[in-house]
Amino acid sequence: MVAFQRSWGLAAALAIALVIVVSGDALAQSGQPTSVNPTASSVKEGQLLDALKPPGSGPSAVTGRVSIPDTKSSVLIQPAGRDWRQIRQETLPFYGAIAILGMLAALVIFYLIRGRIAIDGGPSGRTILRFASADRFAHWLTASTFILLALSGLNLTFGRKLLLPLIGPEAFTALSQAGKFVHNYGSFAFALGVVLMILLWLKDNIPSGADLAWFSKGGGLIGSDHPPAGRFNGGQKVIFWVVVIGGVALSITGYSLMFPFVFTDIAGLQEANMLHGLIAVGMVAVILAHIYIGSVGMEGAFDAMGKGEVDLNWAKQHHALWVEKTEMKGKGAATPAE
Ligand code: HEM
Incomplete structure (x- = not known):
């Protein structure tokens, strides 16, 4: 009986994980823009680079915000x-x-x-x-x-x-x-x-x-x-x-x-x-x-x-x-x- 309950629990967890993966994938494929928060700890470098506009049409760096006088240190990525x-x-x-x-x-x-x-x-x-x-x-x-x-x-x-x-x-x-x-x-x-x-x-x-x-x-x-x-x-x-x-x-x-x-x-x-x-x-x-x-x-x-x-x-x-x-x-x- 205990073994039966455990395998049900495992199956439910797998199902939830699958739903999350599939819906995330669908969202990405739908071309919906994903907003990038450069100060978030989980942000990936690749995402930040994707956020950069082509040269000449936008900023040439990803910058955050700093409160110290040296504003140059706010540059996070400078391709x-x-x-x-x-x-x-x-x-x-x-x-x-x-x-x-x-x-x-x-x-x-x-x-x-x-x-x-x-x-x-x-x-x-x-x-x-x-x-x-x-x-x-x-x-x-x-x-x-x-x-x-x-x-x-x-x-x-x-x-x-x-x-x-x-x-x-x-x-x-x-x-x-x-x-x-x-x-x-x-x-x-x-x-x-x-x-x-x-x-x-x-x-x-x-x-x-x-x-x-x-x-x-x-x-x-x-x-x-x-x-x-x-x-x-x-x-x-x-x-x-x-x-x-x-x-x-x-x-x-x-x-x-x-x-x-x-x-x-x-x-x-x-x-x-x-x-x-x-x-x-x-x-x-x-x-x-x-x-x-x-x-x-x-x-x-x-x-x-x-x-x-x-x-x-x-x-x-x-x-x-x-x-x-x-x-x-x-x-x-x-x-x-x-
Ligand atoms: C051990 C290294 C060098 C030796 C043996 C050397 C030798 C000479 C000699 C014999 C002349 C006179 C040529 C003539 O009477 O017609 C001369 C001229 C001259 N040297 Fe040097 N030289 C040396 C290094 C340098 C360096 C490092 C520079 C510059 C970065 C330089 C710049 C010149 C210039 C501008 C002239 C006048 C134009 C010419 O004669 O080509 N020399 N050098």
Whole structure:
């Protein structure tokens, strides 16, 4: 008898459950709108997302209500953050790795084919002043801080995947914290370096007809012809403008991230972060080519930024128009090398 009563009880409970499930399903299928209460504890993320209108036609976030002064904390779901995370964690590392590894591979191939670009006829033994100490200060300030910013920035993009497994969590944490410090404070010196470069070199980096001729002849990098160039050739002008435009863009996006919500809102911050990363990896790739040609890639080039003076034959080979002009002015007259 007891067993009979138990099975009746079970059957009744099953029947009630079935009625609830079927009626809920019918309600959903009838297309009746279900209202969403974002503060209800049982609300599902999916329901909240469904409640968001398509982009452009309504709010871009699900917000609740807060009584504290910081109203930003009322944002519960902000779907654009998913696109940001996707770019930050996948797109940026992917294209960043292609740009940097691709450039390194291209430089190795270029070196194997072209070798070190030599001074035709060898050094003359006479030198000419190429960069005064103010020029060299601006260059090395920008260069050293760029390298520190690049390394600490690349750690944010690739460190977790590449460094963390190698050095372990404690060392990685210490390194990343130090890197963040260097990145934040080093940025001011980098920005100053870019401003100095603009003040010192802008007038010699205005594009001219000679640049077109320089590019059309492969800039002397391809083949043995050395098209005449002024103080900076077409390729160097490209580097200059990449540093100036890229440096300004990195500063604007970087400072808006360093002082969040001061200059822009959450959408602006996400865009700034994506742009900052993409511009930075692009610049790293370009600067790798610059470092190559300014050091191992070309005989005599490093002296320009090392000592400030270059061999006269090097100068005539790569900057014939500039040598002519300098000699006419009687400035930087060639002196015998030590
Ligand atoms: C160890 C790294 C670097 C080396 C060895 C190096 C070397 C040089 C040399 C030798 C020059 C003078 C070329 C000439 O006389 O015609 C130069 C110029 C210049 N450097 Fe660097 N550089 C380095 C890093 C950087 C970095 C990181 C930046 C910027 C972020 C930079 C920006 C420039 C600019 C704008 C110029 C003038 C345009 C040009 O010559 O391309 N350099 N560099």
